[in-house]
Amino acid sequence: MKFVEPIRDRKKIDVMKKLLASHPRDQLLFIMGINSALRVSDLLELTFRDVIDEAGECLEHIRLKETKTGKYNKIAIPKGVKKAIRQYSTLVYKGDLSHYLFQSRKGDNQPINRKTAWAIIQQAAKDAGIRDNIGAHSLRKTWAYHSYKAGTDILIIQDMLNHSSAAITLRYIGITQDEKDRAILSLDL
Structure with missing residues (x-):
């Protein structure tokens, strides 16, 4: 399996949303993926019960048992x-x-599989002109990357991703040497 990158450019994210608009299922997969810390395997297992109530109203949180870790998780559902x-x-x-x-x-009544999810995301990224290696796992990485860039404490992101250390999380979201250099050089006490 190839290493995939987060989608770093917000404009490219918007382009991908628009490209996927003609396929509502695929667009929702993309939107939910980039707005949560969920693995694609957990996203694909979601049912309507996980996101709406009997009246069809959106829930405040997604509650699930993670496939990989077996841990119970509660994820807020943002307005968008x-x-x-x-x-x-x-x-x-x-x-x-x-x-x-x-x-x-x-x-x-079967969910799409991981390969289909990968193909959907990979094709939309290609159509959006993204040259990085993008796949279904890029959704989770994109959430983490933009959360970090927005100022979310790395320890919270680490916890949401179930990583064992902040260093692993930083490497996972693609914080590069150039960004580390900028952090040091910008302070210049």
Whole structure:
């Protein structure tokens, strides 16, 4: 498996959202992925019950048991994600909360698989002109990278990603030597 990068350029993120707009399921996958610390394997297992209530209203949090770690997690749902969920639900929700959110087009109430998710994200990145190696795992990395850039404490990001150290988290989100140099040189006491 190739090492993938976060999507660092916010303008490219907006381009990808627009490119995916004609495929609501794929757009929601992208929006939820870049706005949470969830692994793609956990995203794909989400059902409507995980994001809306019986009345079709968006929940405040996603609560799940992580596939990889077995840990229980509670992730807040931001306003923009709620809006995307509402739009998507209006189009595809048929009243059964147990149906997968990112359902395969085969019609058998199965979620899309990781390979399909990878192909969706990779193609949208390519169409957006992103030259970095981008895949489904880039969604989680993108959330972490932009959270860090927005000033979120690295220890909180580390905890959200279930990493064992801040150094691992910094390496994971692609904080480069140039950025480390800028941090030192900009202070110049």
